[in-house]
Amino acid sequence: MVRAYTIASGKGGTGKTTLSVNLGSMLAYFGKETYIMDADVGMANLGIVLGLENVPVTLHEVLAGNAAVSDAIYEGPFGVKVVPSGISLKGFQNANPDRLRDVMRELVGRCDFLIIDAPAGISRDGVIPLAIADEVILVVNPELSSIVDALKTKILTELVGGHVSGAILNRATMENTEVSREKMEKVLGVKVIGIVPEDANVRRSSAHKTPIVVKYPNSDASRAIKGIAAQIAGTEYKDEGSVEAAREGFLDRLARSLFRSSK
């Protein structure tokens, strides 16, 4: 079943792009045909974190009516497909957000999962992904202000006919006891589908323009993200450490079963 998820939050900097890139990469790793689209057309940085900032055609040109969607699709980690937005102001000015709907429709037709990295705030290009996605996932930091912003985003989503299916608590720390999972679920009225810890490896991996699940697959944040991606994919995931270890585990099992059947 095709599923379009919009990764949203009230304000910027909560971790939407980080989670879009890493969840998308892991869904691809789990064998799902996955597209990540940068709907943050004004402050695009999905392409930057994946080293795609100099590509010739972006979502900007598609939204301006000057290119086909298929020309703006690039290959990312584990074979995930990426539709980045451009970083030029001129490209942004020419982009017509009303075309987002058609782009999303076309992409959804191609894949198992479409992950949409939404802009913060309540701009037109921000509201469309909230309205059209099958499910909106809120990214919340463990601070009251972030929760209030997320609540506003949830209300806005419902106002425009969208559906919030859950929240991810990102940048959680042991010290930060201000907001517990239960409190968050109560205030937001949605399930917390995962908690991703504050992890310095997130910044380290983005300096390498590589998702943390690829660069530091054993890190705390990666393990949390892998668990959330497995939930979304409907795949069983055992925390076996790194992606490589998980792959070896699978190959070992495969080798054993082949060995047995040849006997």
Ligand SMILES: Nc1ncnc2c1ncn2[C@@H]1O[C@H](COP(=O)(O)OP(=O)(O)O)[C@@H](O)[C@H]1O
């Ligand atoms: N779990 C985390 N631990 C540490 N830093 C994080 C974490 N998640 C995100 N960050 C950092 O926070 C900043 C904002 O994240 P980003 O994904 O760009 O947010 P948004 O897309 O919501 O604006 C980035 O510098 C990113 O590296």
Ligand SMILES: [Mg+2]
């Ligand atoms: Mg972002």
